[in-house]
Amino acid sequence: MLTTTDFVTLCQVQVAMLAQRLGAVWSIVYLTEELAEQGSSEAKLIPVVAYPETLAQRQKAGALIPQETGAPSLLQLPAAPTSVPIPAWESLTDEAKAQLLPSRQIVLPLMYEGILMGLLVTGREDRPWNESERNEIEKIAQTLAIARSLDRQNKWYEQQLIQQQRLQRQQRDLLDDLLHQFRNPLTALRTFGKLLLKRFAPGDANRSVADSIVRESDRLQELLLQFDRAIDLTVADLEAQKALPPAQEPPAKPLPLLLGQGNSQVCLVAEVLAPLVASAKAIAQERNLQLIAEIPANLPPVKADRAALREIFSNLIDNALKYTPSGGEIYIQSGKQRDRAQGIEISDTGLGIPPADLGKIFERHYRGVQENSAIAGTGLGLAIVKELVEQMQGEIEVFSPAQNGSGSKFVVWLPIAA
Secondary structure: OOHHHHHHHHHHHHHHHHHHHHHOOOOEEEEEEEEOOOOOOOOEEEEEEEEEOOOOOOOOOOHOOOOOOOOOOOOHOOOOOEEOOOOOOHHHHHHHHHOOOOEEEEEEEEEEEEEEEEEEEEEEOEEEEHHHHHEEEEEEEHHHHHHHHHHHHHHHHHHHHHHHHHHHHHHHHHHHHHHEEEHHHHHHHHHHHHHHHHHOOOOOOOOHHHHHHHHHHHHHHHHHHHHHHHHHHHHHHHHHHOOOOOOOOOOOOOOOOOOOOOOEEEHHHHHHHHHHHHHHHHHHOOOOOEEEEEEOOOOOOOOEEEHHHHHHHHHHHHOOOOOOOOOOOEEEEEEEEOEEEEEEEEEEEOOOOOHHHOOOOOOOOOOOOHHHHHOOOOOHHHHHHHHHHOOOOEEEEEEEOOOOOEEEEEEEEEEOOO
């Protein structure tokens, strides 16, 4: 049975008020061990509060009050449930109610939204209760019923929170294990790439492949570092929330860039794109695609986070490769300028984006018509791209169809460095 000390205190206040204002000689609050629907003829009841704390020689309550000499105090009330019939006041006839009203003992169910939560039993010996007094006692019973409902909800939410925290700890442990196991093959992959670089002569066509292996291994290593930072940030935030008073919410903090340190620096777009284009051309050749890159080397530098910029272009190029059928073309162009911003275009002759999806493609986990296609994806790539671009004070545009009535085009605008 879920009961908080706050609810017990409220019960104590209410039964004390019955004694002080209405002259009740004794009162007991019983709670059902399990919630019962209205109309149930029997429920298991457990006493939680009694007034006075000693109920010896009180015989008027029948089976509802402990009868033993030297009855237990408030903290020693019997814990074993007692099965007793519960009268449904709403089901009684007017005649039956009239017979009960003059009684010196009142038994009221604690009902809320059709659910029986317990009983309020009170009585006095010197005079019967009048209707006005009974109405006031009914209000007290209703107050206790509402408080009991809120009390149970609060305890349920606390249990759910504990279970959620336990699940989060298990997920954190699993993630730590997976990341730890991921590092070993990554280190081996990077080592193999370096060995291949040593075996190929400077003019060997395969040297660029080995160089791409090392470069992508370094990129994975950077992502692992970001995982570590994200986990440390989460743990620190949870610890800070524990230290706050319950009613105080932690101040909102801006999230850092997903990649890199979030530090704007002077970057040359050609230098960032060059290794990505080299890797993309190898993939395009394998998939029977033509990749055309027009990236002038004398473009003005932009102000951006280099690691985040690499992630932006990598996601956009990967999407173009993924959604362009065999025999298609992919274009990577830079050089356009507007309002002190440089534009980088990545377009394709692929499947394109339906008009209904254009306004939602940057939402997390949204894939639109591709949701049920054979092309794998999570719907996160473009959401990450947009977030990173905006954090660098840039802008991204999308057009579909892009050219020749097919495909799609993404234009990333980045501020030109002063």
